[in-house]
Amino acid sequence: MSLVTDSPVSSSGSDDFADFLDDHLDAESDNEDDNGEAKDEFASSSSSSSSSEDEWEDDDQPVSKRTKISEVEIVQNGDAAEGSASHVIVEQKLEASSSASVSKNECTHPGSFGKMCIVCGAQVEVSGVSFANIHKEILIGNAEVARLRDTDTKSVLCRKKLYLVLDLDHTLLNSTLLSHMVPEEGYLNNQIDSVQDCQNGSLFRLSFMHMMTKLRPYVHTFLKEASQMFEMYIYTMGDKAYALEMAKLLDPKNEYFHAKVISRDDGAQRHQKSLDMVLGEESAVLILDDTENVWPSHRDNLILMERYHFFASSCRQFGFGCNSLSQLKSDESEHEGALAAVLNVLRRVHHIFFNELADQTGRRDVRQVLKTVRKDILKGCRIVFSRVFPSQFPAESHHLWKMAEKLGATCATEVDPSVTHVVAMDPGTKKSRWALENDKFLVLPRWIEGANYLWQRLPEENFPVKSNEPPKSEAKVKDPDA
């Protein structure tokens, strides 16, 4: 081969080495006729055709095996103390380790990388979960995923942590295309933070993606605190490039997410998210997302977030006619906003899970804990709805009724002394007037929704029912029981 002759040979040391190589290669091609042919064929070459790929590999295999064995023989001969029995064993061992075909029978092919088994290296087709978030060529069989999930969950719980899956858009941040920005948002261009300083900044212009991104207030503190209690993943319906770029803004030092960023490009299903790529047991995973529908099988793990709409385009997209936060030159409250409220919930869940349920290690389930925490929010409230639902609608199946019950309130259809709250849109209804006469709280439906998003009983006086919309309330006073 020309490798040796072409390389510049100067020092005597490399001269010796070159000689050694020459000798060795000569000796090998003298011994092995077929090997010599293989080399010639290789050198003559044709640049296409991958069909002969295997042939070359086959030629190579036995040679290396033979060389190894002969080397062992030399060592064995030198070492007189060793008997011939052990000699045989060593040879067998070499056979076993150098040819994959022997172990093929035993290997269960738990997963594949580049369509090769990750354990025995054989060409295999594995069916299972594609962990494209880690590497596009990694596919892990279901049994192996279960095993990984089990060991990972144990080690995470051992470190007193749970799992937290975080959505990006409208949950941790809001992005807009530069071309979708309205003139009133022009002032934002003077408030851009440097991408180098994402640790403190919150408004970024990503010119190469033609985008502007606003991080939700409190997000830096939130991630820092949550990372103490949770193993965190990002899971977004955005594409891979976007997801990684956002991860950089949220986690510039790469402390929180590492390879735990899952994007639309990694998921199997178009409009759904699943916990397949999250290596935690479902009983230890919490999810933060503003969209409930994408988690059809994991509603009990979900903490639904109030959507963060900073940019005008985001409001338009969701059909709000109102001005966006950016247009109002305003923003969500830093310390009383959604993320601060949710962080408190996470702290409570974590505390209950690891302190109050410490003696029930096998049976703890974060979904149950979440339910319990939620049920505390409106505990002790007894709610009657006054013409909030359409007249023929079965009250018990209305989402507000169900929401109130999930928050720990009890609901009734008729007033009685045990009732604490009347929820109404109009102060003129019979039940509304009853509330005022009997010193009960009279609140808007928004009071329940607010409690649901902020995970706390909000001051009732902030949700007064006023009659300042005469046309609307007139339209409603057609109900006979008014």
Added chain:
Amino acid sequence: MFFHIVLERNMQLHPRYFGRNLRDNLVSKLMKDVEGTCSGKHGFVVAITGIENVGKGLIRDGTGFVTFPVKYQCVVFRPFKGEILEAVVTMVNKMGFFAEAGPVQIFVSNHLIPDDMEFQSGDMPNYTTSDGSVKIQKDSEVRLKIIGTRVDATEIFCIGTIKDDFLGVINDPTTT
């Protein structure tokens, strides 16, 4: 393993490249087309080192393109089953770790990491022995054995193992 070999390729050249610089044009096009590509048989073409011979051009009917058979020397890299490689760790996770040796991407699953090394998650995920003396993390250099290879058009994938004598970490970035 690296090889210095002679390959042949039929190069199609647009008539606008004809003239005094024909050979130069041919060579630069060859480099652009070939360097960095893979073939199942020869592996990854690292660099073209010389032109052996440019054959007679053949004019294509209709288009005016001319096809030249070019014989060239190049350095190729191709991993083999059973080969020992030194590679740099690029990512560590609970499934194992990924490493790169030039253009080759190698995955070493946790099944093929010695049993006394355990996965540690955290800021810098790693595999560590119980006494803490050996640690595999991003940027560690490891010596591993190839047990499976697949060569794609532009990428080479390998399955590796470090579960054998004399394999494992050869340079830990945290200790140097």
